[in-house]
Amino acid sequence: MKQKFFLTSLTLTIGILIGVFFTVTFSGAEIPEPGTDGDPIITESYLELRLSELNKTLLYKIEEIKKSISSTSTNVNSYEVVNVKKGDIIYFGGNAEVILRAGEATAIAGKNGGIADLTTGIDLASGDKVVLNHLLLIARDDGRGMNLISDAWIMVKGNYTLKSSKTE
Structure with missing residues (x-):
């Protein structure tokens, strides 16, 4: 009886493992690789929005620096x-x-x-x-x-x- 129980347990375990393997492999439930088209890290629209905001901020800062430099240079470097x-x-x-x-x-x-x-x-x-x-x-x-x-x-x-x- 012990042998029969062992054989049944082994067969059942192998069957479950094979079932899980086939379910994951052939079910179409692929786990996409991060960073690919299937699983982007961020969306393109989010990226474009953030880049636009950063670009505006950067241009504003550049203009402030230009104004600061031009006012300083006209006062200091002109005869x-x-x-x-x-x-x-x-x-x-x-x-x-x-x-x-x-x-x-x-x-x-x-x-x-x-x-x-x-x-x-x-x-x-x-x-x-x-x-x-x-x-x-x-x-x-x-x-x-x-x-x-x-x-x-x-x-x-x-x-x-x-x-x-x-x-x-």
Whole structure:
């Protein structure tokens, strides 16, 4: 009887296993592979919607950065052309860059030194003639400037104060 019970159990177990195998294999209940057309990870419409939202956000951020850069660059990197008259005195702020484009002027040194002529590499003391088209650097805001001998055009990047020779 033990042998009959064992044989029946074995036959029944094998039958169940074969049945399960055929059911899974031939029932059409395939489990699609993830990431394929049968089982996409996300839908195309969802992806397009999210990409559109991200694109709008990115374009907005780019425009903000462009505005920030353009406002900064116009304030920092542009020269102002100043027309000064004979007898005027112009004082420059610290870190100002100056180019005498036309006319004649003499340097006014500050308490801590003269005006750096970056073109020739010399330091202009008070009374030294300023050469046309030389790039001058004002290192400190300590009273450095130019005394105009004739009407002149000066390009200035940075702060300056113009003292007119005319009394009003």
